[in-house]
Amino acid sequence: MSPQDVLNAQQLRQGLSLYELQVRPLVGIQDAACRDTLIKQFVQSLRRVRYVTRIAQRDVSNSRADPSSDLFDPERAAVLHYRHGNLDEAFWLIFLSVHFGKPRRSGWRLVRDVYGRLGGGGYWDWAQTSTNPSVFRQWLSTNLTTLNGGDGVIRRFGNHRKYESLHPYSEHGTGTAIESYVNWVASFGTHGLLIQEAITKTDSTPRAMFDYLYRSMGDVIRFGRTAKFDYLTMVGKLGLAPIEPGSTYMQGATGPFKGAKLLFGNAATANLNRSKLDAWLIQLEGYLNVGMQPMEDALCNWQKSPSIFIAFRG
DSSP states (O other), X not given: OOHHHHHHHHHHHHHHHHHHHHTOOOGGXXXXXXXXXXXXXXXXXXXXXXXXXXXXXXOOOGGGXXXXXXXXXXXXXXXXXXXXXXXXXXXXXXHHHHHHOOOTTTTTHHHHHHHTGXXXXXXXXXXXXXXXXXXXXXXXXXXXXXXXXXXXXXXOOOGGGTTOOOOSSSTTSXXXXXXXXXXXXXXXXXXXXXXXXXXXXXXXXXXXXXHHHHHHGGGSTTOOHHHHHHHHHHHHHTTSSSOOOSSOOOTTOSHHHHHHHHHHHSSTTOOOOXXXXXXXXXXXXXXXXXXXXXXXXHHHHHTTSSSSOOOOOO
């Protein structure tokens, strides 16, 4: 582990012990192996957050925003567009990155080929898609067979999006999802005005703004609890808007819910309700000072293998 990882692990161990001493026992980590594994998952989650925040601080090649390049990366492209003052395109690329995801096998290939129109000329950037969502659907319909691998190229949705469909016109397909996102942003005007609305309607603190946007995104089709959480946390980590989650948003969660029940109830089936667990996790985060996104991520991964550390990616 790096010196930062070692320091984080020490602080986490102390924080967990202090919480148990002052608040309540964490029965799921009384076993030393389980405690060590949870700490390692926290360290891994914090490392991922540092990795993303560093993207926003480093130079970004123009190739990262070019879907004809093998270097295309929508997250780094978002940073590039943000630096050039194109906030709409930055947010749009983060939405696409979350909607399609990044599976280990095919990486960004699916979002790259949709965004770049399969190399047919032009991009499905924010300006084109928001102005012509029906034309985007037509393009998706025309190229559906190719995008589904008809040309022999592997394109997959990411792990969090593995039940999604590329269908242009079905009620729950990509065409509908993207048009609903366009309509959501259009109801405010632009992404910049969306953030301004969050500032106006809240006390303008990062956690209050995150919560406002999270609840507002209920209008976006196929963007459930996980997708909204992933989208908004990425916007915050990349510095596109001053937002961060103030809870794990346990309602609708699966992996984090099991992890929280295991931590506080010693079983993924423990009879503990979501609201209580969310409140307890907010309290615990006050002792650990890790942020709610690493809290959510670490618990989700830890419950998959509580006593043996496994690095889960993608």
